[in-house]
Amino acid sequence: MSAISHRKWKYAPATAAVACIVALQIALGNSRPWPENWNANLADPIDDLQVWIQDHRLTHWLFTGLFNPVSDFIESSIAQVAEWIAWLPWYTLALLAFLSIARTKRFVSATVCALITLYPAAVGLSEATTETLALIVVAILIAIAIGLPLGMLTALNPSAERIGRPILDAMQVIPATVYLIPSVIVFSIGVTPALVATVIYAIPPMVRLTALGIQSVPSATVEAAESFGASKQQSMYRVRLPLAAPSIVAGINQTIMMALGISVIAALVGAGGLGQEVQESLRLRSPGRGSIAGFAIVAIALVLDRVSKAFTEPRRTNRKIPIAQRIATVAALIAVIIIGRIAQWIEIPVHLNTSAVDSIDDFVIWIRDNLSEPLKTMSDFFVRELLIRGHRLMNETLAWPVVIAVSALIGWWAKGWRTAIFVCAGLAATGATGLWEQSTDTLIQVIIASVITLAIALPVGVVVGRAQWLNQALGPVLDALQTLPSLIYAIPFVMILSLSPVPGILASVLYAIPPGIRLTALGIQQVPEETVEAATTFGASPRQVMFGVRVPLAMPSIILAVNQVIMMVLAMVIISGLIGGGALGFEAITALTRGETGLGAEVAVAIVAMAMILDRCTQGIAHKLTPGNDRQPS
Amino acid sequence: MESRCHILTLAAWSRSLYGVVLMTHTAPATNTATISVDSLWKIFGSGDLQKAQKLSESGQTRAEILEATGQTVGVRDVSFSVDAGETFVVMGLSGSGKSTLIRCLSRLVEPSSGSVHIDGRDLTSLNAKDLRDLRRTTMSMVFQHFGLLPHRRVIDNVAYGLEVQGISKVERHARAIEVIETVGLAGWADHYPQQLSGGMQQRVGLARALAVDPKILFFDEPFSALDPLIRRDMQTELCNLQMSAPRTIVFITHDFAEAIRLGDRIAIMKDGVFEQIGTPEEIVLHPATDYVREFTNDIPKVNVITVGSLMRHGPVAGAAPTVGVADTAATALRLLLGDDATANVIDASGAAVGHVTRSDVAKIFASDS
Structure with a gap:
């Protein structure tokens, strides 16, 4: 009896809260959007700052002495790197890729990667590729130079970790677009803000994985080193760092991927390169041309990934490459480069015929011309039934305090009253930017796209998690889908459906499906075999094993998949402002391309608030559903 | 089939001190084998598993078979019944x-390959x-x-x-x-x-x-x-x-x-x-x-060897302590640490069937140390 009454009591606060919210809604009535005069006018001081910057860019010491030289230095070093790359004979990078992978005796992989390295130049994108490559190389070097020591610091210094962790958490959930805004304020349009944004965006995984690698070195190993009298320095550089190398390389790897990901958006502020090419194809409505550039980005990602992994993979043989052979290889490489220079073999002699991609364009045009009716109907349904209704619900039916109260209740349920307060503060900040309506629209788009994504990704992930061969077969496809610049997904939808939020939503779905599948499959795979066997010996049917054991045990991982999907969808929905997505994305793009810095700052606040609220709530729920957490005996 | 639990010998001994004859538990005697396993094989790997089985039957070791076929012999021709x-x-x-x-x-x-029968039912089918x-x-x-x-x-x-x-x-x-x-x-x-x-x-x-x-x-x-x-x-x-x-x-x-x-x-x-x-x-x-x-x-053999295998024929006359035929030498030794030098051995039905002496039991103890 006591257990039952206890359980009833458990729901009492929630019931009371819901009752209060309903009462609030009835009391306030309809048609209450966020009051217009409750605006912090954040834009004004920022705009003033921008004016001040424009006036003083050539005179004030902060610019003449700091920002301008930094900007010049970055720009010239990127130009320099680009020049070097362009100076090399066409086959040099392919050779380098081949040699670094061939170290591990994986000759097939080395050859394939070398051929892939030639792809961008062979389709006539060598100039754009060189620009992107130069930007990425410099960005990665800076990110490593900052991230590695920070990672070492956070790994061994608890107070540094306490301060650093929430900052890193926040940095990772914020869509990349947000970083471009302040960079543009300080450095104005050009390569520099792109690089700064890329570096900021790419640092968190570097710091995180370095720290993780160092912390996961077994303490017994470090103790052993110290028992032989190793100093702190020695145990760091001789023991911890070498053992953490795989994790650090994984960090570099992620840094590369994030840098490539942002390179497309960076073209918005004048970074050029392959991103420019993708944006151009979007303007021309040519998915074929977009895919050529997109695959060039995938090619770079793939080769850099393989090469970086080759440096930590255990070699297949124990035999070390003799010094003489190494020197001979390097000498031969230099000789080949010099010969190439003298012979003027700069341009690649091979040219792939790219007319095949025209058929992609033709195919999309055919769909547009023949299937436009049903597709338009579907699109209209989306807009009319979901987006507009959602907009009305959030801005006309529900009063704004009710929206905040409901959100706070969700936050409280997910993680407790601190999160509830955080949610309230975040929403209040959003209101104060004057972007309440746009934020609600973005939220509705995020919810719709996430629901569609999860409806596809979760079942597929469960199936993939059970079928090893399917997992292996899908791996490369998912890799490619994840690296392909997200905007490319949007092009065919824009062509078929014309400008509206729908193409953005559909592109977000495609973009977010791979990690959704990945994490779900991973969770299903990680269920301990013994637990499954235990259920089986009791005669559980395959269905009972799946839904009674595997899925519940995979729940934390599945919720993380939900978290990841929501975050990726949010980032993509913002970018889809470029293709008629409206809402916050439209404001962000306007701010970036027109230099409306004040607006940009307001958009940034709204996006950051939304990202952090969504992240905290989903993380909280994941924690709640992890077995053994937050579950005291009743 | 009798069921023994050597861990209980101490308890058995203390109880028999008070004159309670404690026999180790005897399960209900049904002669049906509940589990019966006949030439069971398990070979891990893909492809033709018969080949590995043939190689194994011809006397090749696990390592040789792994080298030749890429398959691992997990269980090799095991038969038993419980x-x-x-x-x-x-x-x-x-x-x-x-x-x-x-x-x-x-x-x-x-x-x-092979079969597993449970209560006569073929599990493998x-x-x-x-x-x-x-x-x-x-x-x-x-x-x-x-x-x-x-x-x-x-x-x-x-x-x-x-x-x-x-x-x-x-x-x-x-x-x-x-x-x-x-x-x-x-x-x-x-x-x-x-x-x-x-x-x-x-x-x-x-x-x-x-x-x-x-x-x-x-x-x-x-x-x-x-x-x-x-x-x-x-x-x-x-x-x-x-x-x-x-x-x-x-x-x-x-x-x-x-x-x-x-x-x-x-x-x-x-x-x-x-x-x-x-x-x-x-x-x-x-x-x-x-x-x-x-x-x-x-x-230690005292904990394993039973009184039955040490027993001399026929009980001795007089008020000797008794020990079960399935009890261990260690149990008998504890009984004989006092004044008695001989104990009578009784079978499951309580009938005296023989006796053991202190020196017989002590020899086993000595061989352990």
Whole structure:
């Protein structure tokens, strides 16, 4: 009896809260959007700052002495790197890729990667590729130079970790677009803000994985080193760092991927390169041309990934490459480069015929011309039934305090009253930017796209998690889908459906499906075999094993998949402002391309608030559903 | 088939001091073999498994077969039977194939060839549904790392087997509470497994297995992950359970002492093959191979050799203390530490059949040290 009454009591606060919210809604009535005069006018001081910057860019010491030289230095070093790359004979990078992978005796992989390295130049994108490559190389070097020591610091210094962790958490959930805004304020349009944004965006995984690698070195190993009298320095550089190398390389790897990901958006502020090419194809409505550039980005990602992994993979043989052979290889490489220079073999002699991609364009045009009716109907349904209704619900039916109260209740349920307060503060900040309506629209788009994504990704992930061969077969496809610049997904939808939020939503779905599948499959795979066997010996049917054991045990991982999907969808929905997505994305793009810095700052606040609220709530729920957490005996 | 528990000898001795003749438990004698395994093979790998079996039959070693075919021989031509109420222990080191073998007995691992009969029913020919039904009603298993469901409370873990059978919540919870008390976890029903210590978690595993009241219990190294004192407790617990309600048990271990303590019969397994099957006494007294002898060296023989094998013919007259025919030499020695130099030996029915002397028993003790 006591257990039952206890359980009833458990729901009492929630019931009371819901009752209060309903009462609030009835009391306030309809048609209450966020009051217009409750605006912090954040834009004004920022705009003033921008004016001040424009006036003083050539005179004030902060610019003449700091920002301008930094900007010049970055720009010239990127130009320099680009020049070097362009100076090399066409086959040099392919050779380098081949040699670094061939170290591990994986000759097939080395050859394939070398051929892939030639792809961008062979389709006539060598100039754009060189620009992107130069930007990425410099960005990665800076990110490593900052991230590695920070990672070492956070790994061994608890107070540094306490301060650093929430900052890193926040940095990772914020869509990349947000970083471009302040960079543009300080450095104005050009390569520099792109690089700064890329570096900021790419640092968190570097710091995180370095720290993780160092912390996961077994303490017994470090103790052993110290028992032989190793100093702190020695145990760091001789023991911890070498053992953490795989994790650090994984960090570099992620840094590369994030840098490539942002390179497309960076073209918005004048970074050029392959991103420019993708944006151009979007303007021309040519998915074929977009895919050529997109695959060039995938090619770079793939080769850099393989090469970086080759440096930590255990070699297949124990035999070390003799010094003489190494020197001979390097000498031969230099000789080949010099010969190439003298012979003027700069341009690649091979040219792939790219007319095949025209058929992609033709195919999309055919769909547009023949299937436009049903597709338009579907699109209209989306807009009319979901987006507009959602907009009305959030801005006309529900009063704004009710929206905040409901959100706070969700936050409280997910993680407790601190999160509830955080949610309230975040929403209040959003209101104060004057972007309440746009934020609600973005939220509705995020919810719709996430629901569609999860409806596809979760079942597929469960199936993939059970079928090893399917997992292996899908791996490369998912890799490619994840690296392909997200905007490319949007092009065919824009062509078929014309400008509206729908193409953005559909592109977000495609973009977010791979990690959704990945994490779900991973969770299903990680269920301990013994637990499954235990259920089986009791005669559980395959269905009972799946839904009674595997899925519940995979729940934390599945919720993380939900978290990841929501975050990726949010980032993509913002970018889809470029293709008629409206809402916050439209404001962000306007701010970036027109230099409306004040607006940009307001958009940034709204996006950051939304990202952090969504992240905290989903993380909280994941924690709640992890077995053994937050579950005291009743 | 008689069932012995050497761990109880101390208790047996103290009780017989007060003139209570305590015989080790005798299970209901049904002669039907509950489990019967005939030339069982398990070969891991893909492609033609017959080839590896042929190579193995022609005398090639596991390593040679792996080299030639890429396949691993897990269990190689094993045959044995387990009687009703018997505790059959399979002892082997890691990689010997013992865990594979026990999984073949419930078809968690599909045997490559050979047959497994349970109560005369051929397990290997059952379809998925019949197999599930058999698992639900006849057998359950206790795992090395417990295999508990971390998202369910102790009570729901224990009731899991009943839940799978479709028994109502009220009924299965009532039964679960009963079993939880039997294994000494009263009051912990509403906790989650992670909130319990290792020993307690394995008690949950045991309770879960007992809740369905199975005829057969499979134990896959259940006590290996526990520390020595807890392990001993759990062994005692298992012995007590066998005394009160005997079941057919197949018990896997890598600990020879545990095998001796628990097993009615023991099989020593190496490289997928049974090196020897026998009672603890047979194995300790007559190890079949050098490999088996290695294990027996460290075992005190007083704890294994039974009074029956030391007994001289005919009881002696007078008020001599009595000792059971199945009791160990150690039990007899404790009886004879006092004034008495001779004890009469009685069989299962209580009839005096012979006697043992202090010096006979002391010789065994001396040979150990």
